[in-house]
Amino acid sequence: MPSISIKRFNMKNWVQLIVSFLAIPTTLFSATLHADPMVWKAIKDNQQLMLIGTIHLGQKSMYPLPSQLEQFMKQSDGLILEADVNAPPPKIDFSHATLTVNILTSEQRKKLEDIATELTLDTTALLHFPPWLTAISIENQAFQTLGYDANLGVDSVLADQAQALKLPLLTFETITQQLNMLQNLPEDGKSLLLDTLESWHEEKGFYQCMIQRWQDGDKSGLLKLLSLGGWDEDTSQSLLYSRNQIWSDKIQDPTFLSPKGQYVIAVGTLHLIGENSLIEHLEKDGYHIELITQSQSSHCRI
Numbered sequence: 001m002p003s004i005s006i007k008r009f010n011m012k013n014w015v016q017l018i019v020s021f022l023a024i025p026t027t028l029f030s031a032t033l034h035a036d037p038m039v040w041k042a043i044k045d046n047q048q049l050m051l052i053g054t055i056h057l058g059q060k061s062m063y064p065l066p067s068q069l070e071q072f073m074k075q076s077d078g079l080i081l082e083a084d085v086n087a088p089p090p091k092i093d094f095s096h097a098t099l100t101v102n103i104l105t106s107e108q109r110k111k112l113e114d115i116a117t118e119l120t121l122d123t124t125a126l127l128h129f130p131p132w133l134t135a136i137s138i139e140n141q142a143f144q145t146l147g148y149d150a151n152l153g154v155d156s157v158l159a160d161q162a163q164a165l166k167l168p169l170l171t172f173e174t175i176t177q178q179l180n181m182l183q184n185l186p187e188d189g190k191s192l193l194l195d196t197l198e199s200w201h202e203e204k205g206f207y208q209c210m211i212q213r214w215q216d217g218d219k220s221g222l223l224k225l226l227s228l229g230g231w232d233e234d235t236s237q238s239l240l241y242s243r244n245q246i247w248s249d250k251i252q253d254p255t256f257l258s259p260k261g262q263y264v265i266a267v268g269t270l271h272l273i274g275e276n277s278l279i280e281h282l283e284k285d286g287y288h289i290e291l292i293t294q295s296q297s298s299h300c301r302i
Contacts, residue, residue: 036066036293038217040272040279044287046260049251050076051279053269055214056085057143058152062215065154066293069264073161077261078168080251082268083175085155090176097130098188111197119145132182132189135196158266170256172247172267181243186234209300217295219273241276248281 042049050072055062064070073079104112109127112134116123119141126134150156162169182189199206206225213221247267250256257263271278283289 036217036295037214038219038272038291038295039066039069039293040289041292042279042282042287042289044282044285047257048262049265049282049287050263051265051267051272052154053214053272054154054158054266055211056153056155056268057148057150058154058157059148060152062152062154063157065157068292070161072262073158073167073264074165075262076167076264077258078170078263079158079162080170080172080257080263080265081155081159083171083173083178084169085150085153085159087175090179092133092179092183094130094133094183097183098190099128100131100134100193101127103131103187103190103193108194108197111200115197115200130183130188131193132185135189135193138196155266158264170263172243172250181238185238186232189235191232191235209298212300213298214269216298217293218298219295221298221300222269223274240270244271244276244278244281247271247278248285251282252285
């Protein structure tokens with residue numbers, strides 16, 4: 001099968017990494033006037049960092065971001081993202097990949113067909129993608145249907161702000177590296193797709209609760225939701241744990257960041273909470289870390 005552009009597919013758009021969800025009915029949740037998304041300050045010797053967990057798709061109601069972050073950024077030496085959100089998309093070749101059509105049971109295939117119909121996606125195309133791309137395509141279309149826009153994702157908004165301030169934009173990875181990581185997932189990302197199919201009917205409420213907890217900075221609530229995910233250990237290792245260690249090492253590499261610099265770091269929320277998080281790695285390596293935003297518990301129904 002020929003290679004295709006991934007411009008139509010945001011390869012970070014599934015529930016546990018992207019945390020992108022529908023607007024919240026106010027009757028379900030507590031008010032959020034005095035709460036903000038989580039922002040951490042990390043200091044080691046003469047280096048200062050400010051870290052925020054991102055949502056890669058967004059809407060206007062998510063802004064402005066916490067004032068502490070915006071003020072810090074004006075005085076910073078650069079913005080560090082996972083990858084350059086404005087980089088030209090690479091091409092992907094899945095001619096040697098396992099295809100979705102070959103890994104689904106008849107029941108799972110029927111569920112995929114129903115979801116494709118609901119989202120007006122091409123079932124044949126989904127069946128002939130590798131499982132990881134099928135999962136991401138479904139999630140991406142679902143988020144867009146719910147009114148979320150990649151141009152309003154936290155990464156994109158911060159990148160635009162950095163450009164306006166004439167700040168350097170640094171990245172932990174390239175888009176090509178991220179693509180290679182996805183192409184090398186166990187069983188071509190089968191667990192990602194099966195999790196998407198199995199939880200589809202519950203996902204709307206899950207998304208609603210997730211975005212509210214992100215806005216409230218509700219760490220324990222986020223961890224509770226994320227524990228419901230269906231990733232296997234190998235997938236978690238590939239997408240989270242190993243990358244967190246690599247990023248921590250890069251932060252402390254003087255050829256990447258100045259030991260005397262001041263930087264804003266914005267990466268997917270799941271990288272900053274839970275076990276083996278980037279925050280944990282930095283703390284173990286001698287950074288003094290403080291959560292500087294005010295949080296509150298979210299009273300959603302999940």
